[in-house]
Amino acid sequence: MQETSTMNRLAIFGGQPAFKEPLHVGRPNIGDRQSFEQRVTDILDRRWLTNGGPYVRELEKRIAELIGVRHCIAMCNATVALEIAIRALGMKGEVIVPSFTFVATAHALKWQEITPVFCDIDPRTHTLDPACVERMITPLTTGIVGVHLWGQTCNVDALEDIARRRGLKLLFDSAHAFACSYKGRMVGGFGAAEVFSFHATKFINTLEGGAVVTNDDELARKIRLMKNFGFTYYDNVDYIGTNGKMNEVSAAMGLTNLESMHDFIASNRRNYQQYRNALSSLPGIRFMTYDETEKCNYQYVILEIDEATAGLSRDELQKVLWAENVLARRYFYPGCHCVEPYRSYFPNAGLLLPETEKLTGRVMALPTGTAIGPDEVKRICEIVVLALAHGPAVHERLQQLEDANTPAPVGN
Ligand code: T4K
Numbered sequence: 001m002q003e004t005s006t007m008n009r010l011a012i013f014g015g016q017p018a019f020k021e022p023l024h025v026g027r028p029n030i031g032d033r034q035s036f037e038q039r040v041t042d043i044l045d046r047r048w049l050t051n052g053g054p055y056v057r058e059l060e061k062r063i064a065e066l067i068g069v070r071h072c073i074a075m076c077n078a079t080v081a082l083e084i085a086i087r088a089l090g091m092k093g094e095v096i097v098p099s100f101t102f103v104a105t106a107h108a109l110k111w112q113e114i115t116p117v118f119c120d121i122d123p124r125t126h127t128l129d130p131a132c133v134e135r136m137i138t139p140l141t142t143g144i145v146g147v148h149l150w151g152q153t154c155n156v157d158a159l160e161d162i163a164r165r166r167g168l169k170l171l172f173d174s175a176h177a178f179a180c181s182y183k184g185r186m187v188g189g190f191g192a193a194e195v196f197s198f199h200a201t202k203f204i205n206t207l208e209g210g211a212v213v214t215n216d217d218e219l220a221r222k223i224r225l226m227k228n229f230g231f232t233y234y235d236n237v238d239y240i241g242t243n244g245k246m247n248e249v250s251a252a253m254g255l256t257n258l259e260s261m262h263d264f265i266a267s268n269r270r271n272y273q274q275y276r277n278a279l280s281s282l283p284g285i286r287f288m289t290y291d292e293t294e295k296c297n298y299q300y301v302i303l304e305i306d307e308a309t310a311g312l313s314r315d316e317l318q319k320v321l322w323a324e325n326v327l328a329r330r331y332f333y334p335g336c337h338c339v340e341p342y343r344s345y346f347p348n349a350g351l352l353l354p355e356t357e358k359l360t361g362r363v364m365a366l367p368t369g370t371a372i373g374p375d376e377v378k379r380i381c382e383i384v385v386l387a388l389a390h391g392p393a394v395h396e397r398l399q400q401l402e403d404a405n406t407p408a409p410v411g412n
Contacts, residue, residue: 329364
C-alpha cells in the first residue's frame with residue numbers, strides 16, 4: 001500500500017512534476033560575469049570585433065599551451081572546423097567514421113561530397129572499434145575520423161597504427177573531449193589534427209565556437225588561410241577558403257570560461273559521482289565510467305538501459321523523466337545511418353552496425369553541469385529508482401496514456 005502511494009507521486013500517475021522549470025542536458029557553464037563584461041567593454045572600446053583580434057589570439061595561445069600543441073586555430077563552430085580540417089587534409093572518396101555521433105561529424109564529410117562510411121563501435125567506450133575500421137577500408141578510403149564521445153577517448157594507439165600502416169589521414173572529432181587525456185597526454189595532440197567544439201552546450205563554451213589543433217606546421221598554415229577566405233595579405237588570395245573565423249566576443253567568453261575550468265570540472269565530477277553512487281548498481285543500468293587515472297571533463301552523464309533486466313525501456317524511462325520536467329536526452333538516437341541523406345544512400349547500413357543499433361536504443365544523457373546541483377541530482381535519482389522499482393505499473397500507465405492519446409512528450 002505504502003509502495004503504491006509512493007509510486008503515485010510520479011507525475012505520470014498524476015503527481016506534481018518534480019521540477020517547476022525544465023532541467024536541460026546542455027545548460028551552459030558560465031564563468032565570472034564581471035570578467036566577461038569587462039572583456040566585452042574592452043572589445044567595444046577597441047572597436048576590433050573579429051578577423052584575428054587580440055582576444056582570439058590570446059584564446060588560441062592559452063588553448064595551445066593547455067593542450068601542449070604547436071597550433072590552435074579558433075573557428076566559428078566545430079562543424080566548419082571539421083569541414084576545413086577534412087579539406088586541408090585532402091580527404092576525399094570514402095572516410096571511415098562512427099555512426100554513433102552527432103550528425104555534424106558525418107555532414108562535415110558529405111557537405112564536400114566525401115562518402116562517410118559508417119563503422120561500428122566498441123560497446124564499452126562508445127568509440128570506433130579498430131577491428132571494424134580495418135574491415136571497412138577499401139581502395140577509395142582516404143581517412144578516418146574518430147570521435148572521443150562523452151570525453152571517452154578512442155583507442156588512439158590502434159587508430160594511429162591503422163592510419164600509418166594503411167596510409168590514411170587520421171582526424172579526431174574531439175568536440176566532447178576538451179581537457180581530457182589519453183595515456184597521460186592531453187586530447188588535441190593525436191592524429192594529424194583534432195577538432196574541439198565550444199558550442200554553448202559544451203564543457204567550455206564560446207557561445208558558438210570551435211578550434212582545430214595540430215602539431216603540423218604546414219597543415220596549420222593551410223587551415224589558417226582556409227578559415228579566412230584564403231587571404232595571405234590584403235588583396236592577395238592564394239587558396240580556396242571560406243569564412244570560419246571566431247569573433248572577439250566569443251573569444252572573450254572562452255577566455256572567461258577557461259579561468260573557471262577547474263570549478264566546472266569539480267561540479268561535473270560531483271554530479272557524476274552522485275549519479276553513479278545512486279544509479280550504477282540498479283539492475284539493467286550500465287553507467288558510463290572513466291579511467292580515473294586520466295583527466296576528464298565529466299560533461300556528460302551517460303546511462304544505458306537494458307529493458308529486459310531493468311523492466312523499462314530507455315524510451316519509457318525518458319517519458320517518466322520528461323513528465324517530471326527532467327529533459328533527459330537520447331543522444332545520439334537514431335544514429336547517423338538512420339537519418340537523411342545517409343538512410344537513403346545506405347539503407348542496409350544497420351546490418352554492419354550491430355553495436356550501434358543496440359546502443360542507440362539504450363543510451364540516455366542526464367542533466368548535469370554547473371546549472372545542476374546535489375538537490376536536483378538527488379531528486380532525479382529518486383525518480384529513476386522509483387520508476388524502475390515499479391516497472392510493470394509504469395509500463396501499464398504509459399500504455400494507458402498513449403491509448404488515451406496523451407503521450408508524455410519525448411525528444412532526443
Ligand atoms: N561533433 C560532435 C561529437 C558534437 O557533439 C557536435 C555538437 C559537433 C561535432 C558540432 O559542434 P558545433 O558545430 O555545434 O560546434 C546540441 C548542440 O547544438 C551541438 O553543438 C552538440 N554537438 C550536441 C551534442 O548538442 P541539440 O540539437 O541537442 O541542441 P539543443 O538546441 O537541443 O540544445 C541542447 C539543450 O541545451 C537544450 O535542451 C537546452 C540547452 N541549451 C542550449 C543552448 C544552445 C541552453 O540551456 N542554452 C543554450 O544556449 O545539439
